[in-house]
Amino acid sequence: MKLYTYDPAPNPMRLNLFLKYKGIELDTQQVDLGTLEQHGDEYGAINPARTVPALVLDGGELLTEVIGQCVYLEAMNPDKPLMGDTALEKAEVISWDHKIFLQGMAAIADIFRNGHPAFKDRAMPGPLKLPQIPELCERGKLRLAAFWPMIDEQLGKHPWIAGENFSFADIDLYCLVQFAGWIKEGIPEDCSNTQTWYERAKTELGDA
Template sequence: MKLYTYDPAPNPRRLQIFIDYKGIELETLQVDMMAKAQLEPEFRAINPACTVPALVLDDGSVLSEVIGACVYLEELFPDKPLLGRSALERAQVISWDHQLFNTCFTAIAEILRNGKPAFADRALPGPLNIPQIPELVERGRLRLGAAWDSVDEALAQSPYLAGDQPSLADIDLLVVTEFAGWVKESVPERCRHIHDWLPRAQQALLKK
């Protein structure tokens, strides 16, 4: 297998934390998004969606979504499970993955891609040039504020998002807290359960 990635970006970071936690060794190539290398013909031939990460399997198949790559790697490397230990836990982890992506990640991306001059005509990732909509910046902030409260309420009930063990859901939330810093947003002080969870999750999941 071969992993095309760009370490600083949030989606590659989600997958890399997953890989590191499990101790998986992969050939890795960096795709410099600052230089727009993801739009070059050489990478388009690998992933026409022009996004990273892209996990190329030994048979040539390409997994270009983080959740797909994680499901595949979990099957190959089941030790230290990150997608749940039962059918219910697996459903909860994937549900949180979906919720965090559709609320937190996209809200932060709205703020970033519609408010920064560097993303002019790049308001969405992918091969198309998409114009910015400045009004989406404030909408993104409103969405993110509501998402923090929802996550905080869930963490009042359990030490991790999907129960008593860390999972991909917690990896996603860790990356959300980092990604939010790109737009000068941070976990509100009122969300004390997230603040309590953060050092616990960092100690459990991040390779030291």
């Protein structure tokens, strides 16, 4: 199995924290997004989607999505479960993770990629040349403003985002907080449940 990644980027960070928490070590190669190495022929032959992280399994199969990579690695390494134990826990972890990715991460990505000059004609990751749409920055800010209270309400009811146990959804929320820093945003001051959750998540991840 081989992992292609770029440590500083948000999606690689999601997988890296999952691997670190579970104590999984993989043969790893960095693909430098800073020099657009993902658009070279060599990486295009490995992952035509031209995104990282990409996981190539021993049989040659390619997994391009962090969620799929984590589901696979969890099944192969069941110790310290991060994807839920019971049927209901598994459903809650995937559901909260989906909300975090689609409502939070995507909003931040819209703000970042549609506003930063380095992403001119690269408004979405991947091979398509897509123009920036400045209005998406404004829409992203509105979406993010609605995201935090939804998260804070859930963290007022449970210690972790998907319930009683620390999970991959907490890792994704933790990465979202780091990614929010890229657009100079953070957990709002009035989201006190999320503030205290963040300190606990940091300790749980050994990131203190």
